[in-house]
Amino acid sequence: MYDLIILGGGPAGSAAAVYSARKQLKTLIIASEFSGQSAVSETIYNWIGTPEISGAELALNLKNHVLYYKGPFLDILEGEKVIEVSKENKVITIKTETGKTYQTLSLLITTGSSRKKLQALNADKYEHKGITYCASCDGPMFDGQDVLVIGGGNAGFESASQLLAYCKSVTLVHRSKEFRADRITVDKLLENPKFKTIINAEILRVDGDNFVKSLTYKDKETGEEHTLETTGIFVEIGQTPNTEFVKNIVKLDDVGKIIVDPSNQMSSVEGIWAAGDCSNGKYHQNSIACGDAVKATEDLYIWVQKNK
Ligand SMILES: Cc1cc2nc3c(=O)[nH]c(=O)nc-3n(C[C@H](O)[C@H](O)[C@H](O)COP(=O)(O)OP(=O)(O)OC[C@H]3O[C@@H](n4cnc5c(N)ncnc54)[C@H](O)[C@@H]3O)c2cc1C
Numbered sequence: 001m002y003d004l005i006i007l008g009g010g011p012a013g014s015a016a017a018v019y020s021a022r023k024q025l026k027t028l029i030i031a032s033e034f035s036g037q038s039a040v041s042e043t044i045y046n047w048i049g050t051p052e053i054s055g056a057e058l059a060l061n062l063k064n065h066v067l068y069y070k071g072p073f074l075d076i077l078e079g080e081k082v083i084e085v086s087k088e089n090k091v092i093t094i095k096t097e098t099g100k101t102y103q104t105l106s107l108l109i110t111t112g113s114s115r116k117k118l119q120a121l122n123a124d125k126y127e128h129k130g131i132t133y134c135a136s137c138d139g140p141m142f143d144g145q146d147v148l149v150i151g152g153g154n155a156g157f158e159s160a161s162q163l164l165a166y167c168k169s170v171t172l173v174h175r176s177k178e179f180r181a182d183r184i185t186v187d188k189l190l191e192n193p194k195f196k197t198i199i200n201a202e203i204l205r206v207d208g209d210n211f212v213k214s215l216t217y218k219d220k221e222t223g224e225e226h227t228l229e230t231t232g233i234f235v236e237i238g239q240t241p242n243t244e245f246v247k248n249i250v251k252l253d254d255v256g257k258i259i260v261d262p263s264n265q266m267s268s269v270e271g272i273w274a275a276g277d278c279s280n281g282k283y284h285q286n287s288i289a290c291g292d293a294v295k296a297t298e299d300l301y302i303w304v305q306k307n308k
Pocket residue numbers: 007008009010011012013030031032033034035036037038039040041043044045046047080081082083110111112113114155242245275276277278284285286287289
């Protein structure tokens with residue numbers, strides 16, 4: 001029986017593990033992988049104290065910080081996905097995909113979020129065959145080619161900016177009239193002659209042979225269909241919180257984020273806290289994920305002392 005189980009090994013989970021081990025709570029951290037969404041970023045400029053760091057290095061630093069505390073107060077289970085959480089009286093039981101179970105008095109959920117998949121005919125068929133969800137991982141394979149980016153938020157524009165370094169042209173396709181990305185980012189990219197945008201587009205289908213050859217969309221204003229020839233489609237249409245496995249136990253908001261009290265990160269169920277991108281805070285960043293997880297750990301520490 002643990003005092004605390006932490007689910008997730010991103011910035012939030014890592015911060016919580018460091019704090020809980022230092023407070024000598026008997027802790028287990030379970031992560032399908034130690035990483036974090038920004039691990040794919042070429043450069044992160046807002047990790048305070050470090051003007052520039054690659055996403056991969058930041059992820060490694062976080063993991064090493066957790067490993068530093070592995071010992072009598074911290075067990076680490078990596079490579080295992082949690083599929084179920086249940087609670088009976090004060091005991092919370094965690095089940096993983098391989099059927100292992102673990103019990104704890106308190107739980108902190110920091111399972112973050114995952115990319116939303118493109119919903120269009122053949123989108124599944126062409127995943128990894130021209131459709132990709134990571135510009136910094138797969139972009140170099142499209143050197144000298146005409147590619148598309150789907151999504152008009154910061155992630156879409158950030159991907160387009162990376163791709164412009166080596167692609168022949170980048171066309172950003174967006175479903176509405178207005179971009180959600182920061183104005184300064186949009187304006188800077190629009191100055192690049194290799195960059196173009198298409199707005200009001202409803203994506204209908206992807207076609208090709210073994211690999212992608214084109215994407216067809218409908219102009220939502222005119223109703224006309226257009227086909228764009230392309231070999232690469234980079235999808236950046238937002239995130240879905242990884243909370244499926246707790247939907248029957250804690251309250252979620254309408255997009256599936258865990259509803260927490262922002263003063264202490266406690267969920268709707270006593271003994272369960274959530275932090276980072278899986279929780280319903282208004283803003284999501286690495287530093288916010290860490291800060292929220294620290295807040296939760298401070299709070300649950302006091303709760304565990306009272307309820308042990
Ligand atoms: C492309 C991109 C670039 C970004 N750039 C920046 C930036 O420059 N600066 C910045 O501050 N923020 C940036 N962000 C946002 C930032 O990455 C997130 O806010 C942050 O990663 C959230 O941390 P988290 O710990 O809540 O979740 P995540 O980072 O999503 O980590 C979730 C963890 O939970 C694990 N997990 C998920 N489901 C399960 C399960 N069922 N069982 C066990 N483990 C599970 C995952 O393996 C992972 O370890 C970026 C995001 C993206 C997508």
